[in-house]
Amino acid sequence: MTIFNEIRQLAQSTSNDYLTRARHRGHPTVGYFCSYVPEEMIHAAGAVPYRMRAVGSEGTSLGDTYFSSANCSFVRRVLDKGLRGDFDFLDGIVFMNGCDHNRRLFDNWSYAHPDTGFNYMLFVPHGRSEACLAQYGNELAKLGRFLEERFDTELTAEKLWNSVALYNRKRALLQEIADSRRSAVVPISGTEFLSLMLAVSVVPVEDAIALLEQALAEIRAGRIHTEQAVLRLFVTGSCLEELSHLELLESAGGVVVADAICLGARYFERPVQVGRDPLAALGERYLRNLSCPRMMDDVAGRIAHVRERVSDFGADAVILEKLEFCSMMSGESYISSHELRKFDIPSITLTRELYGGGVGQLKTRIQAFYEKVINRS
Amino acid sequence: MVFLLSLSFRPHWNRRIFCVEFRYHMELKPYEIIESVIAGARLGTKVLDRPHLAWLGVKAAAPLMFHREHRLNRASRFGFQKIGSSRWSPGELAAYKHDCIATLAFFQRVLDARDGREPLVWLGWPVPIEVASGFDDVAAFVPEAFMAIANMVGTDGHVACLEAVEREGISDDICAMDRISLGAYLLEQIPTPAAIVSVAHPCDASRTTSQLMEYISGAPAYTIDTAYTKEDADVELYSKNLFEAIAFLEDTLGRKYNWDKFRRMVVVLNEQNRYLNEITHMNQSIPSAGLSLGLQTAWGSKITGAGNPELVESARAMYNVGRFRLRYPQLRRKVEKFRIIVADMPIVFSEMSMWIEKTFGGVVVGDYIGDAIFPEIDCTSLETMMMGVARDRLYMGMVKQAHGAARETVDDLERQIEQFSADCVIQNGHQGCKHNRALQRIVKDVCRRHDIPILIMEADIFDKRVMSEDEIKRELTNFFVANGFAS
Known part of the structure; x- marks a missing residue:
């Protein structure tokens, strides 16, 4: 089995052998949501951070008994999986107030109480100012105290710096793989890259590094995904974890060369700066990294990032991904599409349900958009 | 207000007839909603000065207004409902007179700001208005107020604002209250602000609309970040942000706050x-x-x-x-x-x-x-x-x-x-x-x-x-x- 086959298998599974082996070595598994939860803190407490996802979800019927039809399909599917026992291997979950749906996921999870250990809510400010950074620092300190108590350990600076070094290594490897897509001959598709992201966010960081090194070695050895002249795409937006969706985008004649999604650049861009107080360094990196639309004071920064990456990676068009009922992305996609138009960068907003239907309709829209982009040049 | 009557034909095959459907499209003149509110508040201030007489008048109008909307009451039913739908006593009507006076003062100042007499500051609705109204020479405005006043031009006022947003391509996943205020701005119902102070609560819709408002208006903005609970530490953070917001307005507007x-x-x-x-x-x-x-x-x-x-x-x-x-x-x-x-x-x-x-x-x-x-x-x-x-x-x-x-x-x-x-x-x-x-x-x-x-x-x-x-x-x-x- 090639490394990319193993990665694909990991990406499509809820649990895996790496987690089981880590558990046998005495490392519990702690789920977390969103890119604003520092995995380093969970790792330094002796646990394995596990990025929550709806992979393998078979429906929303149990989730729908808590959420309404006006709530997004991600939280309904994840809760549904939780209630079916899919996450029973977890020893706890760190939630975050990423959006209204997500903060209520914490409330409903706590109320329904599936067998997933503790529930902790990390409150993250909605801005990047000094006051917000100080507030986020306080929240990280609270999280630290909670983890110390929960796992009967001490989050020393040494442990935290050690974790930071490992996660920085993981980020650097991901960055290098992502950057390999700058070239005209693309070595790895967007679907494969998303598989990689899904896989390395649910295994211990040490194993993730080993997997990434193998993947990178294969890329360095001259792996080629496509040599054909296809549309190069930049993808941004809210929650996106469906391989099938990226396959749809790429099978219609495109290849995703860069992104600004949570399971993508938002995860690995910019390392934690070593040398200061570890919590301060983590706070700085996580709060001021490439932001998502929940951060109210960085819309210009996000647009600038998209423009910069589109230029760097030679992208022909931007796909703005939005889940149904996502208010945050509704505003963001309006602003983004208007700003991109000013710079003559074509874009399209695709609204979808997570693992939802309507594939034919989406495909028609995508094809029509590609034709429009191709015909303009 | 201009009502354009359009006809659309919708076939009802089961009845083997064609039904003619009348539909109103409301076109608003710039600032028409605020001007209607001012006119209504002015009228209310006068009429409610004699609450017993007003009470009789409202009671007399009730048969035409109370149960449902129709062509005859479309323009005024919203106002009728806002003064208790004929169920309020003279005492309640007398109380409402003071609201009319406050409303009149608030909106008149917005129009004055439009005419350049003083700068206008937009505040998200949960932002304490004192942040801006503590200045002697600054007009404060809350765009979300349009959810409460849009229908002063008739009960399709809010629909006109919502449709303006829909035409712009903004998704209806965002709360309609926020879309009404966006629509009001797009329809030139609100003057452009000199500065904006928004707040990061209570919901995603207000967070994203604040960003949209900043983007569309191009005004400099300060965002108050509020914490998750009502505990003292969180309230203190909010309070510090309020001080900072005032300092931001002083810097941006070049005016001193009157403590x-x-x-x-x-x-x-x-x-x-x-x-x-x-x-x-x-x-x-x-x-x-x-x-x-x-x-x-x-x-x-x-x-x-x-x-x-x-x-x-x-x-x-x-x-x-x-x-x-x-x-x-x-x-x-x-x-x-x-x-x-x-x-x-x-x-x-x-x-x-x-x-x-x-x-x-x-x-x-x-x-x-x-x-x-x-x-x-x-x-x-x-x-x-x-x-x-x-x-x-x-x-x-x-x-x-x-x-x-x-x-x-x-x-x-x-x-x-x-x-x-x-x-x-x-x-x-x-x-x-x-x-x-x-x-x-x-x-x-x-x-x-x-x-x-x-x-x-x-x-x-x-x-x-x-x-x-x-x-x-x-x-x-x-x-x-x-x-x-x-x-």
């Missing part, structure tokens, strides 16, 4: 809050004082006019009505057959509480918006005052329940059910409140524990196109009949 004015406004706010808290208590008595609609009005007035002495007068007059009713409970006993807690009334396009009261004898005793439990503000120093203002706004209806964890909503509902001796709970299921919609199971279980029925609809309290007034009435009727409140 003496701020102190005076806080004293007035304290006084208004005392009355509002008392009135809320009065609604808890059996029979209740029946003043929940007045409290809802006070909620809206406070957003735009906190610190205005006229609002104290309004609250005092309402309080006196309540005292009278508690002294003579037999008067309300005839009216009150059962007691209702309402989470979210369709406040934009219809006033349901008076219809429920008249039709079924159900009295809305408490709701998420008007319910007042404001803590006293400590006026010993500027810092304590700012802490008090921050805490005050965290206890405002909608913010109180919508920010933070579910327990903020659940505890509040349980408290209301117990304190108001509620017989049932109604939620319109507002489409924009994703956080509230996400709690439907928990809220149902709360009602089950208290052994009272709950109705959760699929309406939108700011958009009549989602569920019309007639459909809402039909659902309410079925619910009351099914649960034995009506036959």
Whole structure:
């Protein structure tokens, strides 16, 4: 089995052998949501951070008994999986107030109480100012105290710096793989890259590094995904974890060369700066990294990032991904599409349900958009 | 106002006839809504000066206005509902006169700002208005006020604003209240601001709309970040942000903030809050004082006019009505057959509480918006005052329940059910409140524990196109009949 086959298998599974082996070595598994939860803190407490996802979800019927039809399909599917026992291997979950749906996921999870250990809510400010950074620092300190108590350990600076070094290594490897897509001959598709992201966010960081090194070695050895002249795409937006969706985008004649999604650049861009107080360094990196639309004071920064990456990676068009009922992305996609138009960068907003239907309709829209982009040049 | 009549043909094949459907398209002149509000407030100030006469006039108009909207009342029914749908007493109408005076002053200043007399600052609705109105020469405006005033040009006013946003391609996932304010700006109903102060609560819709407003207007902005709870440390953070917001406005506008004015406004706010808290208590008595609609009005007035002495007068007059009713409970006993807690009334396009009261004898005793439990503000120093203002706004209806964890909503509902001796709970299921919609199971279980029925609809309290007034009435009727409140 090639490394990319193993990665694909990991990406499509809820649990895996790496987690089981880590558990046998005495490392519990702690789920977390969103890119604003520092995995380093969970790792330094002796646990394995596990990025929550709806992979393998078979429906929303149990989730729908808590959420309404006006709530997004991600939280309904994840809760549904939780209630079916899919996450029973977890020893706890760190939630975050990423959006209204997500903060209520914490409330409903706590109320329904599936067998997933503790529930902790990390409150993250909605801005990047000094006051917000100080507030986020306080929240990280609270999280630290909670983890110390929960796992009967001490989050020393040494442990935290050690974790930071490992996660920085993981980020650097991901960055290098992502950057390999700058070239005209693309070595790895967007679907494969998303598989990689899904896989390395649910295994211990040490194993993730080993997997990434193998993947990178294969890329360095001259792996080629496509040599054909296809549309190069930049993808941004809210929650996106469906391989099938990226396959749809790429099978219609495109290849995703860069992104600004949570399971993508938002995860690995910019390392934690070593040398200061570890919590301060983590706070700085996580709060001021490439932001998502929940951060109210960085819309210009996000647009600038998209423009910069589109230029760097030679992208022909931007796909703005939005889940149904996502208010945050509704505003963001309006602003983004208007700003991109000013710079003559074509874009399209695709609204979808997570693992939802309507594939034919989406495909028609995508094809029509590609034709429009191709015909303009 | 210009109504363009268009015809559309829709075939009804089963009847083998063609049906002709008349539809209004409303085109608004720039600032028409605010000008209508000013005209209405001016009229209200004059007419309500003689509340008994006004009461007779409203009673006389009731047969034409009360039950449903039609061609003859489309332009004025919204105003009729805002003054109690002919169910208010002369005392309540007299109280409302002060709201009219405050409204007039607020909106007149916005038009003055449009004409260049002073800079205009937009504030997100949960931002304490004192942040801007503490300046002597700055006009404050709250764009979300349009959810309450858009229909002053007729009951399609809010639809005109929503359609403007839809034409722009902005998704309807965003709460209709926020889309109405965006639409009002797109339709040139609001002057462009010199600065914006927004706040990171209570919901995603307000967060994203703040960013949209900043983007569309191009004005410099400051965002107040608020924490998740009402604990002291979080209130302190909010308070620090308020000081920073004022400093931002001083820098941006090149004007000095008047701290003496701020102190005076806080004293007035304290006084208004005392009355509002008392009135809320009065609604808890059996029979209740029946003043929940007045409290809802006070909620809206406070957003735009906190610190205005006229609002104290309004609250005092309402309080006196309540005292009278508690002294003579037999008067309300005839009216009150059962007691209702309402989470979210369709406040934009219809006033349901008076219809429920008249039709079924159900009295809305408490709701998420008007319910007042404001803590006293400590006026010993500027810092304590700012802490008090921050805490005050965290206890405002909608913010109180919508920010933070579910327990903020659940505890509040349980408290209301117990304190108001509620017989049932109604939620319109507002489409924009994703956080509230996400709690439907928990809220149902709360009602089950208290052994009272709950109705959760699929309406939108700011958009009549989602569920019309007639459909809402039909659902309410079925619910009351099914649960034995009506036959």
